[in-house]
Amino acid sequence: MQEPDEPAASADVIVVGAGPCGLAAAIATKTAGHRTIVLERSSVVSGLASYPTYMTFFSTAAKLAIGGIPFVVATEKPARRDALAYYRAVVEHFDLDVRQYERVVEIGLGSRGLGVGSGTAGSERREVGGGGRGGGSDEAPGFLxxxxxxxxxxxxxxxxxxxxxxxYFGAPNKLEVPGENLPHVSHLYREGHQAFRQDVVVVGGGNSSVDAALDLYRCGARVTLVHFGPTFDKNIKPWVLPDMNGRLADGGIAVRWNSRVHAITPSEVVIGTAPGEERLAAAHVYLMLGYLPEVGLLRDLGVPIDSRTGVPAHDPLTMETPVRGVFIAGVIASGYDANKTFIENGRFHGELIAKRLGRREAGGGRR
Structure with a gap:
């Protein structure tokens, strides 16, 4: 791949992703004097925008605040709409250079250019700019x-x-069963109006599946929840579980525990249970199975990814990877276990990164 002929724009720091933790990192680096550009393939906080329309957060507003800007709501816990408005206001307040709908295709080492091949230069790149963390120059080699x-x-x-x-929303966990890609099957849930008086199957046992099942029930859908385990996941929001248990007890929502999906057809979901195979009527199917982190850019730069945990190699004190000048922030630091990093702790990653980068004076250079 050849590089474009026109001169490249430049920045001190590029943040890939305009979620809450990416925005917090951009605020921290900009405040430290680094010209910062945020690149986002969709809209600002698009992950939150994909949440159910009427969702309420587990965290309080104070724990979702970034950049020292108070997040004030009338209720104890903010709703999706509150959060979207808050993060838009934060972007405006700090005048962040967020370039929405601009997808990052590739990141190359400045001295090597683009198109050097996926993950082939990792060991070399760690040495550029002074040899590793232990000695030599502290300057990163620069990136394209x-x-x-x-x-x-x-x-x-x-x-x-x-x-x-x-x-978090890199790629959905797949069942890898026939029919998973049919048009009435979705890995995201927004709202239940379209399922009024329809048979719906929700697959999963976590917060997303419980929220979806309850909302669908309230929208008049006939809901069956399918989960491979014997009960709900242990991290279910405590104020939601009594409501869900009540709907299971009164028959408002049906459930199939210890069951796995074998196939999906245009009108049914075929599941395997202890007694044998069962077919559930389904005009809509929601596979609320979580997501895999999107680590392709890191892997292509030569950042090692733990095959068991999915965690990119990094120093938790600085969030820097073994490739000098490449950092991670937010839930991607947790790999496959998204329950370890949330907005409320990932929002501080940017401060660690800014400290590692140092403060840049108006005339350039670090202090």
Missing amino acids: VKTAPRAGNERVIRANAVIVATG
């Missing part, structure tokens, strides 16, 4: 970030450091 704006041609931005904060 190739992007694809939704409207316009591909372009390249140069940066001294890159923060990957691509969040």
